[in-house]
Amino acid sequence: QSVLTQSPSVSAAPGQKVTISCSGSSSNIGNNYVSWYQQLPGTAPKLLIYENNKRPSGIPDRFSGSKSGTSATLGITGLQTGDEADYYCGTWDSSLTTGVFGGGTKLTVL
Amino acid sequence: EVLLVQSGAEVKKPGESLKISCKTSGYRFTTSWIGWVRQTPGKGLEWMGIIYPGDSDTTYSPSFQGQVTISADKSISTAYLQWSTLKASDTAMYYCAKHRGRDLDYWGQGTLVTVSS
Numbered sequence: 001q002s003v004l005t006q007s008p009s010v011s012a013a014p015g016q017k018v019t020i021s022c023s024g025s026s027s028n029i030g031n032n033y034v035s036w037y038q039q040l041p042g043t044a045p046k047l048l049i050y051e052n053n054k055r056p057s058g059i060p061d062r063f064s065g066s067k068s069g070t071s072a073t074l075g076i077t078g079l080q081t082g083d084e085a086d087y088y089c090g091t092w093d094s095s096l097t098t099g100v101f102g103g104g105t106k107l108t109v110l
Numbered sequence: 111e112v113l114l115v116q117s118g119a120e121v122k123k124p125g126e127s128l129k130i131s132c133k134t135s136g137y138r139f140t141t142s143w144i145g146w147v148r149q150t151p152g153k154g155l156e157w158m159g160i161i162y163p164g165d166s167d168t169t170y171s172p173s174f175q176g177q178v179t180i181s182a183d184k185s186i187s188t189a190y191l192q193w194s195t196l197k198a199s200d201t202a203m204y205y206c207a208k209h210r211g212r213d214l215d216y217w218g219q220g221t222l223v224t225v226s227s
Binding site (some may be wrong): 002032033035037041045047051056088090091092097098100101102103104 | 116138146147153154155157158171172173205207210212213214215216217218219220
């Protein structure tokens, strides 16, 4: 099991909005920045959101991130079929002294 | 352009040794931490450890401490992940990734390691 908890899957129709949640504890999400990664089929993960809510250059503003307490959320609006991917949250765990990831959420755009 | 290019897929037998590489370009290799991440179908992404090429300072996840060795060669801007004795359970995809703070902002394409008798 992963240190961070994500729902295994989520689905929505094109054009709709979806949120993906990530739950942790005070030793990780509660006291560290959260990042989100998108992994398209057959490719390496790509940084989507860093420091809870910032987007790297080139990432559209359809993607957003937020954090509250020991949970974080990734939001995607205006869903496109090209958004079908696995999405992972990640952060640092101060107790384990290691980076940690969620188990990933598979997004299906119906 | 920042690039991380990993060595090719490997097929090894249990007990054999292996060293895979991650050649970087497009940024100052010695001033950014670079790490390794394991991906398996059953366990998802796992952070293995990181190295600061400037002084070879290395930190390992407790789960991987003693199981692998991370190293770097500043002269060729390349990081390495090595095993002295492979096990079947080491079968996985391995990614190198450049750190920006504690985020992983650029990733290699991955190296598939298969360990089977």
